[in-house]
Amino acid sequence: MKIAIIGTRGIPNHFGGFEQFTEYFSVYLAEKGHDIFVYNSHNHPYQEAEFHGVKIIHKYDPEHKMGTFGQFIYDYNCIIDSRRRNFDIILQLGYTSSSVWFFLLPKKPIIITNMDGLEWKRSKYSAPVRQFLKFAERLAVRSSDFLVSDSLGIKSFLSKKYQKDSTYIAYGAHPFDAADPSILSEYQLEAGKYNMLIARFEPENNLDMILEGVTMANSDIPMLVIGNHNTKYGSYLKEKFLTKSNIRFIGAVYNLNSLNNLRFYSNLYFHGHSVGGTNPSLLEAMASKALIAAHNNDFNRGVLKENAFYFSDAHKVKNILENIKKSDNLQFVENNFTTIKNDFNWEKINGQYLQLFEECISGIKTGK
Known part of the structure; x- marks a missing residue:
């Protein structure tokens, strides 16, 4: 053809x-x-x-x-x-x-x-x-x-x-199985002792909701926010959460190996996207063996099914941050990784x- x-x-x-x-x-x-x-x-x-x-x-x-x-x-x-x-x-x-x-x-x-x-x-x-x-x-x-x-x-x-x-x-997505902990030193991080999100700085990706939950949670472990924040919405978020020292606006990261390792070694990976189809960054998180907390909508549930924790407001984010650990939910991680290998x-x-x-x-x- x-x-x-x-x-x-x-x-x-x-x-x-x-x-x-x-x-x-x-x-x-x-x-x-x-x-x-x-x-x-x-x-x-x-x-x-x-x-x-x-x-x-x-x-x-x-x-x-x-x-x-x-x-x-x-x-x-x-x-x-x-x-x-x-x-x-x-x-x-x-x-x-x-x-x-x-x-x-x-x-x-x-x-x-x-x-x-x-x-x-x-x-x-x-x-x-x-x-x-x-x-x-x-x-x-x-x-x-x-x-x-x-x-x-x-x-x-x-x-x-x-x-x-x-x-x-x-x-x-490509299954990721070549983890390298050396990347963590570049960001002053310890394996399993930080949370993260990756998103474009747009309101429908619910960064505000997630970060509001971070401020409410009784936890001071780092929250990495990865994405180009040199936008009007990015400026608004940086100003709003300026005093919360554990929220770290990293900026855009284009090195896929770095992103995969950051996802792999994180405690929780937050996915706030609420509009669109099958989101590539969600599949990459699954392929990187991240434990995922996702915005509660049909698009995300259609991919993750029961193998994630869901939030619809800042209070739910707070509860997830205070009560959920990756080490206690490795079956979710493995189920999502298998889904990538079989279906995606x-x-x-x-x-x-x-x-x-x-x-x-x-x-x-x-x-x-």
């Missing part, structure tokens, strides 16, 4: 979840003998024309000059280019800035869209932007031949809202996408 992937900044990954998936999946397809193309921003750090057998198409992306609006121009450039490539399948990752150009998509290829999370629920967006995102979501549903949901919650939503079936294919491994997920592509091409799976 001749396949294109659009909707990401490109590969190798220098940005986020969709880029990481694209890197793994495109190389997998190339190794299977398929003709695979990935669209990259023109200013992506990787400027070669090929990456491990994957053909790279660089297109002009003015996001660095224009902000969010530049994404619309980049997606437009990618879609226009795709019209002359004679692809069999175009995999569209997300829809926020691409679905408005649906009428320009080439007619021959099968259009498969991963619907991402419920973007219009994110509290960082203004009311007009949320209305646009609902509109963009509706366009993506109607203009795609097939839909992919990366969580059962998204699959259920699409079925109820649009009466549209979607194929559930989760995100993935990249080889399985790549195979599920390829099977979907083959079924779509052959006509076994019927679309809209």
Whole structure:
């Protein structure tokens, strides 16, 4: 098959979840003998024309000059280019800035869209932007031949809202089993004697709720807060919790080995995400054998099931901090690690996408 992937900044990954998936999946397809193309921003750090057998198409992306609006121009450039490539399948990752150009998509290829999370629920967006995102979501549903949901919650939503079936294919993570305690000295930490969270500094990730619980708890062990805090919301949180000495704003950490080790040696890993599908950082925490305390919602429960502690307010966070130890709950840790190996491994997920592509091409799976 001749396949294109659009909707990401490109590969190798220098940005986020969709880029990481694209890197793994495109190389997998190339190794299977398929003709695979990935669209990259023109200013992506990787400027070669090929990456491990994957053909790279660089297109002009003015996001660095224009902000969010530049994404619309980049997606437009990618879609226009795709019209002359004679692809069999175009995999569209997300829809926020691409679905408005649906009428320009080439007619021959099968259009498969991963619907991402419920973007219009994110509290960082203004009311007009949320209305646009609902509109963009509706366009993506109607203009795609097939839909992919990366969580059962998204699959259920699409079925109820649009009466549209979607194929559930989760995100993935690599099991981590090469722990190295030397990383702890860089952060002045002791194994099992700190808690942590990793998140973008956005209200729907409930950092405020978690940190409020930290201030209420009768405990002074360190709480590591990892993520880019040089934002308006980050400034608000740093000011609010300035006097709480055990809350440590570390900033962004991009070294995956460091993150895996920090998760592995933590006592509790807090996951406050409340919007979206299967969150990559949650799977990475499971794969790193962290004991997880998660915000109580269908997305998180759909992945963790009974193998986590759940909170819905600061008082619940306080109770978890005061009463729960990783050493007493190692079965939860092992259950989640097994789930990663069995259900969220990249080889399985790549195979599920390829099977979907083959079924779509052959006509076994019927679309809209």
